[in-house]
Every structure is written in structure tokens, then in C-alpha cells.
Amino acid sequence: MKKHIIANIKMNQTPEESKFYLASIISKASALVDKRLTICLPYTSLNLGKMMLSGTDITLGAQNIAEEEEGLLTGEISGRMLKGCGVKRVIVGHSERRSRFKESGQAINKKIKIALKNGLQVILCVGESLVEKNTLKTVASLTAQIDECLKGLYENELENIIIAYEPVWAIGSGKTASVKDIEYGVKAIRKAVENNFSEKAGKEIEVVYGGSLNGKNITSIYNAEGLNGVLVGGACLDAQAFLRMISKC
Numbered sequence: 092m093k094k095h096i097i098a099n100i101k102m103n104q105t106p107e108e109s110k111f112y113l114a115s116i117i118s119k120a121s122a123l124v125d126k127r128l129t130i131c132l133p134y135t136s137l138n139l140g141k142m143m144l145s146g147t148d149i150t151l152g153a154q155n156i157a158e159e160e161e162g163l164l165t166g167e168i169s170g171r172m173l174k175g176c177g178v179k180r181v182i183v184g185h186s187e188r189r190s191r192f193k194e195s196g197q198a199i200n201k202k203i204k205i206a207l208k209n210g211l212q213v214i215l216c217v218g219e220s221l222v223e224k225n226t227l228k229t230v231a232s233l234t235a236q237i238d239e240c241l242k243g244l245y246e247n248e249l250e251n252i253i254i255a256y257e258p259v260w261a262i263g264s265g266k267t268a269s270v271k272d273i274e275y276g277v278k279a280i281r282k283a284v285e286n287n288f289s290e291k292a293g294k295e296i297e298v299v300y301g302g303s304l305n306g307k308n309i310t311s312i313y314n315a316e317g318l319n320g321v322l323v324g325g326a327c328l329d330a331q332a333f334l335r336m337i338s339k340c
């Protein structure tokens with residue numbers, strides 16, 4: 092199975108900037124033959140992404156989804172709206188949303204169910220805080236997040252879920268987790284999935300890593316044991332530097 096490279100553009104790029112960005116990436120699509128690239132654009136660039144990425148092997152992603160289908164939720168974006176913009180995958184439960192927008196495990200669980208119901212694949216982010224890491228609570232934290240977020244799902248729905256292991260302390264901090272840390276976290280995630288579903292589910296669930304990835308650390312992390320790819324934040328914003336980074340995978 093090809094590994095994932097997922098770009099999270101976060102709150103960057105106007106539609107015009109996304110246009111130039113995507114054009115640069117598409118022009119070097121040959122660099123992607125043995126990889127699965129997903130670009131998670133801001134909402135305002137999604138329609139443009141739909142047009143520019145159609146006919147390419149690059150998947151259009153979004154960064155969030157409302158926890159309800161429709162209604163009195165000013166400013167929110169529903170699964171149906173995302174689908175209408177050509178979105179195939181959506182990030183759910185990013186730590187920036189958990190901390191800045193107080194998204195609970197329960198809300199994330201609802202978002203996952205809504206996304207799946209609308210035919211969208213989910214990139215579920217989980218990760219321990221620095222305090223949890225330092226007090227040896229990484230496994231407990233990851234397990235609790237998986238238990239809460241995947242509650243009530245059927246095992247066959249897991250084929251549409253990618254779990255992103257993003258230690259909170261590694262995001263945007265320049266502090267990358269070591270390969271040993273990553274393998275430890277990924278193992279804990281697989282075990283939690285196994286406990287909620289089955290041994291097969293724990294083995295087969297796709298897990299990617301995100302947190303301060305860059306051109307220097309990408310090769311060793313991309314090849315870490317048990318990992319199905321990477322989720323890149325800051326280092327994906329410059330298209331040329333990102334393409335150089337991809338070429339090292």
C-alpha cells in the first residue's frame with residue numbers, strides 16, 4: 092500500500108495563493124507516483140481545489156467539519172457542503188481545535204460519524220500533551236482519546252479512517268518526536284484500536300505522524316516502523332520546499 096503524505100495548510104493562503112501553490116505541486120506530479128498526497132486546504136480555497144485537482148492523483152482534503160448535518164450553526168461548514176466542494180478527506184480533532192475551540196472527544200466522535208455518513212474519509216488527530224509525556228501518561232492519553240473518538244463505530248468503518256499521531260508538544264514547536272517516541276505512540280494507538288475492535292483492526296488501521304516535520308527529519312520518520320505516512324504542517328507551505336521534502340520520502 093502506498094504511504095500517505097498529507098499537507099495541512101491550516102489558516103494560510105487566499106484562493107489566489109492556493110492557485111499558485113497547487114499549480115506548482117501539480118506540475119511536479121511525477122514526484123508522487125509511489126505516494127498518496129492529500130492537500131487539506133482552507134474552506135475558501137476548496138472549490139478552486141476541486142477544479143484544479145480533478146483528473147490528478149492528488150486528494151482534496153478539508154480541515155474541519157460541523158458536528159451536525161445542518162441548521163442554526165452560523166459560520167459552520169457541514170459534511171454535505173464539503174462533499175459539494177469535492178472534498179474526499181477531512182481532518183477531525185486537530186489539537187489546535189481541541190485546545191483553542193474546546194472541541195471535546197464527544198464532539199469529535201459526532202464529527203467522525205457525520206463525516207462518514209457523508210462519504211468522507213476521516214483523518215483523526217490524537218496526541219499527548221507535554222505534561223502527559225513527562226508524567227508517563229502518553230499511553231493513557233492516547234488510549235482515552237481513541238476510546239472516546241471511535242465510540243460506537245463499526246469495525247468496517249475503520250477503512251475510512253486514518254489516525255494521525257500528533258504529539259501536542261511537537262506541533263509547530265520545532266521539537267520533533269524521535270523515531271522511538273513515534274513507534275511507541277503508534278503502538279499504543281494500534282493497541283487501543285485492537286481493544287475497541289479486533290486484532291485485525293489494530294494491525295490494519297492506517298496511522299500517520301505529524302509534528303515539526305522538515306526536510307531533515309522526513310526520511311527517517313517516513314520509514315518508521317508501523318507508520319503509514321506523514322501529516323505535514325508548516326513545512327508544506329512553500330511548494331518548492333515541500334516538493335523537495337517529498338522527494339526524500
Ligand code: 13P
Pocket residue numbers: 099185257261262263264265301302303304322323324325326
Ligand atoms: P507542524 O508540521 O507545523 O508542526 O504542524 C503539524 C500539524 O499540526 C499538522 O496537522
